[in-house]
Amino acid sequence: MHLDSLYQEIILDHYRHPHNKGLREPYDAEVHHVNPTCGDEVTLRVRLDGDKVVDVSYDSLGCSISQASASVMTDLVVGKDVEEANEVHQAFLELMQSRGAGEPDEEVLEDAVAFAGVSRYPARIKCALLGWMAWKDAVARTMDNVSEATS
């Protein structure tokens, strides 16, 4: 049944047992993002140390895809340099735009390869990206704050 190509076991696992969920201190920036279609929400905090992503925590309301994606995302970016993390984000974006034809690099995307099937469901791509968008925004704000503070 093709539903399984969307709801891979990895996704359902992350959905049932999300990683890094719950807002934590300390943090450099907090953002709140909404999916206008369904009202799904995520509040996300980022903590950097120089270029290094030290912590990402979040609270969210949403479907299995958006919940699982946020969980996988935190696993992928915490501990990386911002630049590296952005590369992973870019790879994930490309996967989402691949209309089911993407061949995700498991080295880069790890658990996120499970989202390959989502790219065939345009309505769900936004769900998978909600956490990532919040992450990107939060990092941008952190950088802004830093550059303001040092300029």
Added chain:
Amino acid sequence: MHLDSLYQEIILDHYRHPHNKGLREPYDAEVHHVNPTCGDEVTLRVRLDGDKVVDVSYDSLGCSISQASASVMTDLVVGKDVEEANEVHQAFLELMQSRGAGEPDEEVLEDAVAFAGVSRYPARIKCALLGWMAWKDAVARTMDNVSEATS
């Protein structure tokens, strides 16, 4: 050729030799009407004596149908009581709405029976009515003026 059902000889005659054209003094009310689609215009003056239509004069820019109709209209209303004239107007309106199926009463409409064919050309009905609309408006204003003056 069915054009002839629209452009009856009577219409072309009135078009080429319009009656009562040219603005005259004295008058009780003057109105200016425009056909928004084609920009055709008529300026029309009415002079009443009590309930009697003493004079109607006009100046106009427009097609054969609107010119001829104004000319025929003046013939029909001058000399009548306002109420009688309104009945003629009503009969003409009904003819215009008849979609070619009207059987105009020549006793009432005289030369205006020639416009029966116009009712089959919706785009031209407005042309045929331009002068009549101005007439109706001018009479209404005259009556208003009178009732204001006497109240």
Added chain:
Amino acid sequence: MTVTGTNVGYDVDTVRKDFPILERTVHDGRRLVYLDSANTSQKPRTVLDAMEEFLSRHNANIHRASHALGEEATEAYEAARLKVARFVGSADETEIVFTKNISEAINLVAYSVGNASTLGTGDPRLRVGPGDEVVITVMEHHSNIVPWQLLCERTGATLKWFDVSEDGTLDMSRLDELVNERTKIVAVAHQSNMLGTINPVRLIAERAHHVGALVLVDAAQSVPHRGVDVRDLGADFVGFTGHKMCGPTGIGVLWARRELLDVMPPFLGGGEMIETVEMERSTFAPPPHKFEAGTMPITEAVGLGAAVDYLTELDRDAVDAHDQDLTAYALDQFAGVEGLRLFGPADAADRGPVVSFEVDGVHPHDVSQVLDAEGVAVRAGHHCARPLHKRFGVTASTRASFYLYNTRADVDALVAGLAQVKRYFG
């Protein structure tokens, strides 16, 4: 009228044959169970044919062209206006203004009022400013919220709203307080697109008129189903939208009392809405043309006319009875689904044919995804009624909606799909 199963006054199997799309399958051969008509309805063959016939035989611009096609096109367009007027009980077709959807219809009123307010001249009923109030409800579709928020922002008027009770009905207890001498406009849905609740529009209109306020009714969800008579509603403005009533996209309707259309300033400026244009200033055509700027959705109006014919022929009472029957049947079946929370009135008699619900522990997106895989098309999200969802403590719900081509078998497919949902996410 005899009621036997879903076959109420007409044979639904015959009706289904009128809708070409119902023959198609989705996801590798599954029967399409279309339960999203409150979002947009499907179109009968007669509507498709009317549009095709117009486009391939009579297409021309209207009111402007003095040639055969132009006359045919104008006649077809104006005939559609007449049909729509009769359909909602208006004796004067110049009370029907065509728009692109009901959202535009509501914005038309809000902007016209805004323009009257900015210009500060004309009819005092149309002028709002600081101290004045516009009243809506928590139950509204965003299209009947945002235009009024924007109007209030532009004019300094204050937005107020009716709350909704736990049972999904409007909280009418504060009617006299909410609708008072400061109120200039009351805008309310005839039927909620989430809860299905049918609102006591007449009662609200009476109070509003008592205090001199104007009333707009959003009838997007009611006109497709039940016989709506604009005079009976007691409103000043009634809007509805073509694509939810078997008609095409791109066409909506504003009905308004002619006396109001006469004094309202124009909204969109452009060709065809004018009387005369000088560079210095323009004067405007009488209604409805004053509000129909530019080339209108002509083919779409013709399509809507055909939709109105279709609904009339089917008999609106029969459609209403059919929809009611399905709603009652669905509510009945839902009672047997564990963990299902229904929003809105529990009794089918108090609501239209939309049922929104929550499945315990499963997000609506996931519910609808599993249903879709079974061929069952429902809507998941806030259905453009976010404040109402918030009122019930959720960000989203799953909504099934029924129309004249649905059957009890469709409801059964939905219920079976919900079992599948629970297996998947249980």
Added chain:
Amino acid sequence: MTVTGTNVGYDVDTVRKDFPILERTVHDGRRLVYLDSANTSQKPRTVLDAMEEFLSRHNANIHRASHALGEEATEAYEAARLKVARFVGSADETEIVFTKNISEAINLVAYSVGNASTLGTGDPRLRVGPGDEVVITVMEHHSNIVPWQLLCERTGATLKWFDVSEDGTLDMSRLDELVNERTKIVAVAHQSNMLGTINPVRLIAERAHHVGALVLVDAAQSVPHRGVDVRDLGADFVGFTGHKMCGPTGIGVLWARRELLDVMPPFLGGGEMIETVEMERSTFAPPPHKFEAGTMPITEAVGLGAAVDYLTELDRDAVDAHDQDLTAYALDQFAGVEGLRLFGPADAADRGPVVSFEVDGVHPHDVSQVLDAEGVAVRAGHHCARPLHKRFGVTASTRASFYLYNTRADVDALVAGLAQVKRYFG
């Protein structure tokens, strides 16, 4: 490109077969000679088929529905946006806002600017008030006049305009005076719908940008015919309309630089244009959705996409050459018609394929009526360009316009019809 007769780059006889309506006759079997495409164009079979296919196979609401049909419909609608973007040279399809026609597109800009002005916050380029000037031309269609008059009325800004020279070209001599530091917006037609004149938009835009004003180009008459590249035009906003370019009614386009769409306040409020709605206030979606309130003309967008495909496949240069050839031929033939006064540039190279004229002593309504009886469909009136007609001392004119399916035989029929007109009214 080889030019032989009217067969320029494509075979017009083959092309005519694509347009079902051209097979019909009018007035008891006369061949339809459709010379009113500047009013609205006819539609090729592929456009009709795309709409029919969408309605009978994929119809659903977009962006909202999480089911198979909803995804197909969303994809079809967004694919149309992409096609339109590429068609006019935009690399970013979020710069394409769908409207119901170009009139709405122009009103959208005027109202968004008006809203920015009323709120008094946000980007200063969008705020106009007393002392500020909006510049248009005497050559504009009413749809590019009235919205600016209404804006000026609401905000206290002043409307100015370019005059037109006797030869039908824009009087550019006062450019620097008209477009000055007080100017906030310049709105100008790319091609006049009465005279055919093609305006030096780029030059005007350069001056406007030099003084910090924004530029809107009304490309309703140019996009159907010649390749229009929005970046080449140098404008900030470009509008055009589906029904004049082989597409359906009910759909228009506003292209705008993304950076401007980002800072413009919304126009119509409603579903789908929001980010989040609270009763107290709402925030809005990013462009283009911010400007697409309510259910959009979905089928119509799909139809427009098919029209764009059709024009692209035919090759726009070929269409342009074909139209030019017919215009030149018509001007040639007109030279032989006694008592015919042509409005606008005498050289086909300086104009688009519309020719407006006067027949000495015969009113345009009567001209067009006689032509219609011969099967020749032209437009009579002021063509929604009353100030321009006044400029040339007439209240109305007769207009013939040519498009990709017209032939030299059509022009011959027109000229023969004019002889008939003179016999009738001579």
